[in-house]
Each structure stands twice: as structure tokens, then as C-alpha cells.
Amino acid sequence: MAFVAPKDRVLEQSSSNSQSVFVVTGALDAGYNAFSASMAVGDTTVGAVVEPGVAFKSGLLTYSNTNEVTVTTAFESKGTFSAGGVKQVFMGMPAASALGLDGAQGLSTARKAQGRANLDVTRKNYLLNPGMMVSQENGTTAGTTNGYYPVDQWRMDFSNAGSVSVAQVASATPGGSPNRTRVTVTGADASVGSADYAMLTQRIEGRRACDLRFGSASAKSITVQIGVKAPAGTYCIGLRNGTPNRSIAGEFTIAGGEANTDVVKTVTFAGDTTGTWAVDTTIGIEVCIMLMAGSSFQQTVNTWGAASGGFATSNQFNLMGTNGNVFELFDVGMYEGGAAPSFQLPDYDDELRKCQRHYWQTAANEYLPISGTLLSGATSGKFSSMPCPVPMRTDPTVTIGTSAVVTNGPTTAALTGVTAVATGHASLMLSLTWSGSAGSAIADAIVVFGGTTPTKFSARL
Incomplete structure (x- = not known):
């Protein structure tokens, strides 16, 4: 079932006693084609039915059965078809289907959408990564788990x-x-x-x-x-x-x-x-x-x-x-x-x-671009800032890379936790947790090694 653009010189006759369903009798003569030459049962096109001097109806035509054409949607009409009169049934572009260029036109939402599609007019695609090209987390590695x-x-x-x-x-x-x-x-x-x-x-x-x-x-x-x-x-x-x-x-x-x-x-x-x-x-x-x-x-x-x-x-x-x-x-x-x-x-x-905006990660073996000073005190709850590629949807969940460490030069400790505590701009405010004996601290300006595997920032829905 498809829409068939109107073809030239498709014309048949019908004597059906109907206002919408017409049994057609074949091409008018050798200079015309029948609907069956370009349509299968169920296909639609545009055209009209005319009984000269009596009535006409233009609109969407469906090849509803072998040698049968139905006016499924009438665009314009006048008069009433007679019981035994000969009607001409043909393909053609009704005025209501033509795209106007000289003034405003009252097109329905459906027709506007179809017109854009026919002309390949660019339209907002609501789906992200529609070409499947971006694969930050897993690359081409196959997965077997749910989620x-x-x-x-x-x-x-x-x-x-x-x-x-x-x-x-x-x-x-x-x-x-x-x-x-x-x-x-x-x-x-x-x-x-x-x-x-x-x-x-x-x-x-x-x-x-x-x-x-x-x-x-x-x-x-x-x-x-x-x-x-x-x-x-x-x-x-x-x-x-x-x-x-x-x-x-x-x-x-x-x-x-x-x-x-x-x-x-x-x-x-x-x-x-x-x-x-x-x-x-x-x-x-x-x-x-x-x-x-x-x-x-x-x-x-x-x-x-x-x-x-x-x-x-x-x-x-x-x-x-x-x-x-x-x-x-x-x-x-x-x-x-x-x-x-x-x-x-x-x-x-x-x-x-x-x-x-939803997910990004560092490279493996990368030093994170974190700035800030960790004041003396406990081994958690200290804050630093880190730029991110784009403002994220919400506070991301941070997964630390393997063997990640935090250091100020003389002192180095294993980085055991990172929590994003404020987003909505181009930087993340991070709360870091590191290992060490009670009361130990990393003071002064810091450097964070993200680990031998990527550190991941996820704000996925």
C-alpha cells in the first residue's frame, strides 16, 4: 500500500451508481492507460471523477479492488452523480494538492509534514546519535549484559x-x-x-x-x-x-x-x-x-x-x-x-x-585537569573544580579509573571516591576521597591521575 504520484493520461470510464466507489472499465482508448498499469490494490493517488454536465469530485483516490477506484477523501465536489451516467475517472493534480507560491495557503498539519518530506526539508531530529557514530564508552567492543x-x-x-x-x-x-x-x-x-x-x-x-x-x-x-x-x-x-x-x-x-x-x-x-x-x-x-x-x-x-x-x-x-x-x-x-x-x-x-551532556570520559592514563587546594584535615570532603566538555544534564556519577591517585608532589594517596556536587556550568565541583591513615591529608595544589582505565562521568537518563 503506497502513494502513487499522478501519472499522465490515466483515464477510465465507469457507469457505477455511486457517489464514491466506481467500477472502471479499462483505458478509454489506446492513447490512455488504466489505473492498474501503475497501481496495486490498496495504493492511493490523487485525481477526480467527472460526469460532464452533472457532477464532479476531486480528491484522494484509492485503487480499492481490481478495476475499482474509491474516492476516499474528497477535496472539492459539486452536484450528484446520476444512476446510469458515464463518469470519467482519472489521475491528476487537484488544485487543493498544489503548492501555492503566490500567497498564503491553508495547509493542514499533515500536508505540511508530507510536503517537507517530499522536498527533503531539514527537520529537527529528536533522537541523539542517530548515525550511531559516537561510542565513547565501549567503542566497537561487544556487550552481553542488560543495560x-x-x-x-x-x-x-x-x-x-x-x-x-x-x-x-x-x-x-x-x-x-x-x-x-x-x-x-x-x-x-x-x-x-x-x-x-x-x-x-x-x-x-x-x-x-x-x-x-x-x-x-x-x-x-x-x-x-x-x-x-x-x-x-x-x-x-x-x-x-x-x-x-x-x-x-x-x-x-x-x-x-x-x-x-x-x-x-x-x-x-x-x-x-x-x-x-x-x-x-x-x-x-x-x-x-x-x-x-x-x-x-x-x-x-x-x-x-x-x-x-x-x-x-x-x-x-x-x-x-x-x-x-x-x-x-x-x-x-x-x-x-x-x-x-x-x-x-x-x-x-x-x-x-x-x-x-549525558556521558563523557577521560582517556586512560590521563592526568585530570583538576584545579584547587585540599586543606589539611580528614581524607574526604575536600573540594576542587574540573572543566568538562559541555554543561551536563545533572550531577554526574563518577567512576574512577583503575589505580587513580591524588598528589601534591611530596605526598601521594590512592583516590577512592569522586562525587560531583554542583553542575549547570562548564565546570564540575568535585568532592574527593583518598586513602591514608587517620588525620592524614593532601594539602596545597593537587594533581589527580585518573587511572590506567578511563574515569567516567555519567548523567544518563
Whole structure:
């Protein structure tokens, strides 16, 4: 089922006694084509039905059955078709579908979105790291644990009897990214329990998605577009709020002929007009790409519900069902409106900075750029400041690298704890804890060796 742009000289006749459904009798003559020449059953186009001297109706036409055309949405009409009169049914661009350039035009929100998509107009992508290029923490190292980040902002969540390996891989995408995320089933689970699930997920900060107006009567529709390479089947994309107590599931299908090849799929969601949707630095919207979902995570398709995790429908394919199954995700986007533009790969440096609002780390064997003086006293609770690449979302959790130490030159002690106590600007205020006998201290200006492994600063949602 697809939209077919109107073709030249597609004209058939009909004698149907109807105001909307017309059985057509074939091309008018050898100089014209029939609808069947360019449309399959279920496809739509634009055009009109005219009974000369009696009535006309222009609008969205659906090739509803073999040799049958239905006016599914009328743009303009006049008169009433007669019972036995001959009607001309044809493709063509109605005035209501034409883009006006000479004055203001009252286009609907859906038509504006479709127009942007048709023209490939750049539109805000609400998802971070959509090209999967940024992978600060794990690089190309594969992970097998729940909560693993194969790339920045994208997390692998699963709970089932099987096992997976997930990683950033070097593989060019249709949108031009050199990377994608690959999930490989390493241990099958063909029996889906009610609480079983597997998904790739991203949590979008409330401030980033606040203009979508979820939770109000002005909530905007959104379209999620993904590049995917996976086995044939029906898959689901789910959304939920941060509470969580509002969720929805949409479906897309990978046909047999598309199996294990790069394809682009889209799912459009109506905006949720109820519920509480954060507009601050907490979770605004969570997007879930489902690979497996038991009955506890299923609900009716395209329906907002009060479930905390209604990410999927009963049609969800079980990727975990066969050992060796592979699911690749790439070129992802979430856009306002009912249509998505072609994927545009963001600049790496810009995307890195956006990701560092949520997570960044030092290099291994790096001396941290900390300034300050630790006054004499106990071996904890002393403060120093450290610049960070960008202001972070909130006070980060700091994971110290292996063999980290703090020193003022003459005295060196193992660094055992770092706590960020104030953020919101380009520097972190840090409280340091170091080892030593009771009453010992590191005084004067300090130097901190971050350790033989990276020191990590995480403000992930």
C-alpha cells in the first residue's frame, strides 16, 4: 500500500451508481492507460471523477479492488452523480494538492509534514546519535549484559532465557554513516514468557521534546523512521513517558523479500493528549525498538494506554527465537508530523557534544585537569573544580579509573571516591576521597591521575 504520484493520461470510464466507489472499465482508448498499469490494490493517488454536465469530485483516490477506484477523501465536489451516467475517472493534480507560491495557503498539519518530506526539508531530529557514530564508552567492543550501551544514547535492554551480543560495527549505511548497531542472538529463546523482552531504547530529555506538547490538547503527531536489516516479520516501536504510565505501540513489517537487507521503515504516532510528560531535564519520551515482547508488554496497536510498558503488540516477531539471528539498526530519526524526510547524517563533532551532556570520559592514563587546594584535615570532603566538555544534564556519577591517585608532589594517596556536587556550568565541583591513615591529608595544589582505565562521568537518563 503506497502513494502513487499522478501519472499522465490515466483515464477510465465507469457507469457505477455511486457517489464514491466506481467500477472502471479499462483505458478509454489506446492513447490512455488504466489505473492498474501503475497501481496495486490498496495504493492511493490523487485525481477526480467527472460526469460532464452533472457532477464532479476531486480528491484522494484509492485503487480499492481490481478495476475499482474509491474516492476516499474528497477535496472539492459539486452536484450528484446520476444512476446510469458515464463518469470519467482519472489521475491528476487537484488544485487543493498544489503548492501555492503566490500567497498564503491553508495547509493542514499533515500536508505540511508530507510536503517537507517530499522536498527533503531539514527537520529537527529528536533522537541523539542517530548515525550511531559516537561510542565513547565501549567503542566497537561487544556487550552481553542488560543495560549495555553499544553506542552513546542507545541502550540494549533485555530479560529472557536467551543471550545476545550487541556492538557498534563498521558498515556503511544508505544515509552515509560509517556505523550501525548490530544485535546478534548468541543463545536462542524460542518460548516467549509473559515477562520476556528485548529492545534497543533511547530516552529523550524533556527539554529536547517539550515542543511536541505531549500531555496537552495541542499534542503533535510524530513519525519514527529507522533503517533496519533483520529477518522477515512484524516488529514494533514503542513510546512511553518517564513516569512511566503512558505508552503506545506501532508496527512495521519486513516482508520476505526484504529479509536481511537494508530497508527503511516508518511508524507514525498521534500525540498523547493526556498523562504527564516531563519538559525538564528528566525523561521526556522513551523510544523502544522491540526485538521480543511477552504478553506483559503488549497492547492494542496505535492506541495510547495507561500501561507502563505497552511497547508492542501480539504480532511482535521474536528475534530471540533462532540462534544467529541478526538485527541491525541505523539512520534513525524521530520527527514532528505524519511524514519523515530522508535521513541526514549530523556532523560528528556536534553530535559528540550533545552526547557529552549525558556521558563523557577521560582517556586512560590521563592526568585530570583538576584545579584547587585540599586543606589539611580528614581524607574526604575536600573540594576542587574540573572543566568538562559541555554543561551536563545533572550531577554526574563518577567512576574512577583503575589505580587513580591524588598528589601534591611530596605526598601521594590512592583516590577512592569522586562525587560531583554542583553542575549547570562548564565546570564540575568535585568532592574527593583518598586513602591514608587517620588525620592524614593532601594539602596545597593537587594533581589527580585518573587511572590506567578511563574515569567516567555519567548523567544518563
